[in-house]
Amino acid sequence: MKMRALRLTAWGEPPAPAEVERPTPRGTEVLVQVEAAGLCRSDLHVIDGAPGSLPYRLPFTLGHEVAGRAAALGPDADGVAVGERVVLYGPWGCGACDRCATGRDNYCDRRDTLTWHGAGLGRDGGMAEYLLVPSARHLVPIGDLPADQAAPLSDAGLTSYHAVAGLRHALREGTSTVVIGVGGLGHLAVQILRATTTSRVLAVDVREDALALADRSGADFGTLMRPDTARVLRARTGDAGADAVLDFVGTAKTLELATGVLRPGGELAFVGSGGGCLTVSKPGVLPPGFRLSLPFWGTRPELAEVVTLARSGALHVESERFPLSAAPEAIGRLRRGQVRGRTVLVPD
Incomplete structure (x- = not known):
């Protein structure tokens, strides 16, 4: 089955909409139906990267700020239920070092040896209808928090x-x-x-x-x-x-x-x-x-704390919503400094 996605296919070129195969979760993987994906300046840095400046292999789907619903589980997946609403912990490390084991993938000991830094950063991200997540350890429950509020919490928050x-x-x-x-x-x-x-x-x-x-x-x-x-x-x-x-x-x-x-x-x-x-x-x-x-991103336990703050009403993301099909317009507005707060893309 096909799905729509916004793919980076060439360095320095605008990302292109594409139809790709919807992933099937295997092992510990979780398939998330995307409800909202944030757009930020780090996406522009990736798009504008010179060949060889980043270790990522093209093509891949952009989007590291993602909120959605667990749609399907691999046979070995645990820690999340089908239908549960979640926000993505975006930095994905090696998964084996001491820091990754404690939810500090942002400071993975093997970061310099990886060909990715997370969802939308060398691995397929959430500017799509579905996102394949390697493990439920990269997901934090959000309850009834609106998706356009939850997605930006995963990076901006x-x-x-x-x-x-x-x-x-x-x-x-x-x-x-x-x-x-x-x-x-x-x-x-x-x-x-x-x-x-x-x-x-x-x-x-x-x-x-x-x-x-x-x-x-x-x-x-x-x-x-x-x-x-x-x-x-x-x-x-x-x-x-x-x-x-x-x-x-x-x-x-x-x-x-x-x-x-x-x-x-x-x-x-x-x-x-x-x-x-x-x-x-x-x-x-x-x-x-x-x-x-020189703080970089944050830890998974901290993301859970951010979600708790947002659900308490202490945090409110000022955001502008665009349909995924209008991503080029949203990217242009971000480049021109015309965005108020955070830009959020939602599936059409």
Whole structure:
């Protein structure tokens, strides 16, 4: 039986709609009927990849943010029931190392030897009517959570949660946290900070509508990125500087702002993949004693915690829905920076 899918067939070329065989689950595999698949900038990085820059073998179906319903099980599958609604844990490691065994596939010890990094990242993903998942360990139940809310949690929500979790020890009462970039990840980071810490949240973006989104998400203060933004933010912290900064953009300018507003001994989470870099030297211009983290995605237990937050009402994904057939339009809007929050594709 055939199904529709959005396939990457050539590096640097737009993905193409195709009809492919619907997979049949074997062994521990689970076939998921897709209800929604998120689209994010990392998909653009994959599409735009130069030949040889990624270890993935073409062709494959895009889509690593996926929510749906278990439709069929392989004979050895367990941990999920047919009909159960689930969200996908997207990073797939080797499945054999200690980190994968504890649900930390995002930091798989054998990551550099694999020809995939997960669903839609070298393996067929969820921009299709069905998705074949290697094991139920990559699935988290969502109950009655709407699919367009659940799908973005698997990356935008999880990555933000993981980044905040790494800083949470420093975010006690009276501290300040700066969130740079209030898009698909950033607006969820603001909500996660409000739900899991007592830190004041200061938001920065280049777009007025993004600051409005930050305000709706619970930020205490928002400001456009300008030459004097570091001074403005420092004034909001009593001139001490921010205790933590989450940079969801990662350009040279945003990293300059991040280090310029961070107080000595502060925490910087470098999340965005905007091509910026930090030069570390001692002595140098970086805040003395600051700690740098490079969070990547998150763990399966953390995804379960994110789902719990969303089901409690503490997290709401601001999203725009497109039918899968309109994926080229959605991709174009994302490239032009015209997306508010997260883009979600749903089967026609």
